[in-house]
Amino acid sequence: MNEQKDYLSSCAGGDNPFRVPEGYLESLEDRLLSRIAAEEQPATPAKHPAWRIIKPALTLAAMFALIFGMGYGVLSLTHTLGRGVGSAAEEYASAEEELIRPVSLIDYYQADETEDTSELDEETLVNYLAAELSFADLADIYAQTYKEK
Template sequence: MKEEKKLQERCGKQNPFSVPEGYFEGFADRIMEQLPERESREVPPITTWQRIKPWIYMAAMFCGLMLSVRMFVGEKASTDNDTTEASELADEYIDGIINQTMMDDYTLYQYLTDANAEIYK
């Protein structure tokens, strides 16, 4: 507190900064006179191609994305077990399956022909 009073006594309370008289009265006019003249440019008309070009590029991007996903991931394998044919199984497994089902040859033959007929409907 004592230091502030000493500073105020020494320097005073008067603002040391001042603005010349009439500085802000013609300020805007003086600035506008100093600016260079702006050239007016005519805007060319927008063509149809310029309007649809972003949409075409976006469609091409999505097509490329789908092709790359299809190439790297591939198609899903069929998980439907009902359409599995007996010829797809190895012979060593078929004998074990026949023994576990306890079917005679005639019943197995009927089952395979019915399943084969349903696949080719």
């Protein structure tokens, strides 16, 4: 070992050719302890795993809803502008008349009767009475009608 060392030392000399930056070894303990202190600080608590899974899906859904809402808003706005304000008011009024205005039972029947009689002409009425009523009934109606007059 010593002979071997002597040979290499005679070639390369005994001095250490490497140098260390000034103050490096002196400050090593402090640097190590501050690194240890930093590593041992409690980490911020991790979020619940379920939330981490749901969060991207919720974000995606919210973005989709936002885009859909904006698209719907733009379409509605352009449609309304195309028709003008007057036509929208008229449409609302007719819808109110058709759907909102209350209709009583009496109105319904009266409307029904009016509708039927207005559509019947005299000939159809005579044919109907002749077919459905007996002679005596017809005579009775005739007598009452003329009695009133």
